[in-house]
Amino acid sequence: SLDITSQMALPDARVRAYGMSLPRMITGAKAKVAASPAATETFRTNIDLTSEAGFFQVTLTGQPNTDPDLYVLRDANSDGTFDFASEIVGQGTGPTENEVVTLSGFTAPGKYQVWVHNSREVVPGLSEATFDLKIDIVSGDSLELRNAPDAIVPGQPATVDVCARTADLQGATGPARGIIVVGWKGAVNAIQVPVTWWPRLPISVFLPEALQGFDLMAPLP
Ligand SMILES: [Ca+2]
Known part of the structure; x- marks a missing residue:
């Protein structure tokens, strides 16, 4: 999962996912x-x-x-x-x-x-x-977001669950790549979090460790 915490209100925040692709x-x-x-x-x-x-x-x-x-x-x-x-x-x-x-x-x-x-x-x-x-x-809908928020409240973490529909990746020799994009009005792609999937057991989706919980100080230009 991905925790998003903002110090300012982002009433029109949008979280989107692209991938997984090779x-x-x-x-x-x-x-x-x-x-x-x-x-x-x-x-x-x-x-x-x-x-x-x-x-x-x-x-x-x-x-x-x-x-x-x-x-x-x-x-x-x-x-x-x-x-x-x-x-x-x-x-x-x-x-x-x-x-x-x-x-x-x-x-x-x-x-x-x-x-x-x-x-x-x-x-x-x-x-x-x-x-x-x-x-x-990087495109496609095999990376699924659950509980993606449509608004972010200051100081209150929003947790997004990230799941890869691995049936779509059968036979892939990997690693496959996805991108989760967090944006808001005026900065629709402000934050881009890479996601990587490797075809091995157990099936895993990795978010970069440094970004598993991060703070939004202010919207980027
Ligand atoms: Ca043409």
């Missing part, structure tokens, strides 16, 4: 050099996000002497295509072989695509870049 790994992907990210040589992979995500990060690890660029697009107008000019939601276009894109706040459900554009031959003649992708998205 990152998706893609290894040994390849892209040939192309002038434009919209070219067919660009690597693309689909992400179908069916519920809001509390965390959304794509990490690209490339090989030396390559310069892949990373883009995350969302089919915002739901026309079934990803338009490079108008539907980019995140990008990493540094001059080296590694890139990371982290979407801020909460990510709306929808159709997403990750693009990797091999932007140039760093070494003449090396026209193909090889890279790994880690797609780390």
Whole structure:
């Protein structure tokens, strides 16, 4: 359980949970050099996000002497295509072989695509870049909150019970990750508590020890 104590009234406090999720790994992907990210040589992979995500990060690890660029697009107008000019939601276009894109706040459900554009031959003649992708998205409803308060009274601890529906995680090789978000008006994601689940017996959900009971001194900006 998670104990929340505030020194000030938070009448519209909201506690939400995201997860549990495991990152998706893609290894040994390849892209040939192309002038434009919209070219067919660009690597693309689909992400179908069916519920809001509390965390959304794509990490690209490339090989030396390559310069892949990373883009995350969302089919915002739901026309079934990803338009490079108008539907980019995140990008990493540094001059080296590694890139990371982290979407801020909460990510709306929808159709997403990750693009990797091999932007140039760093070494003449090396026209193909090889890279790994880690797609780390925390979403889903297998992390359940019971007794989540809709108001927090000063000095009075509110206890939230955290349960993982482990049936949803059968076969997972773990660790799976969740996030509990405590927020209030004007600071909807003020406090984020990570939760980790390991597939071993007995089934356990771990909250970080330092955060099992914590005081809210004042809302963050
Ligand atoms: Ca579109």
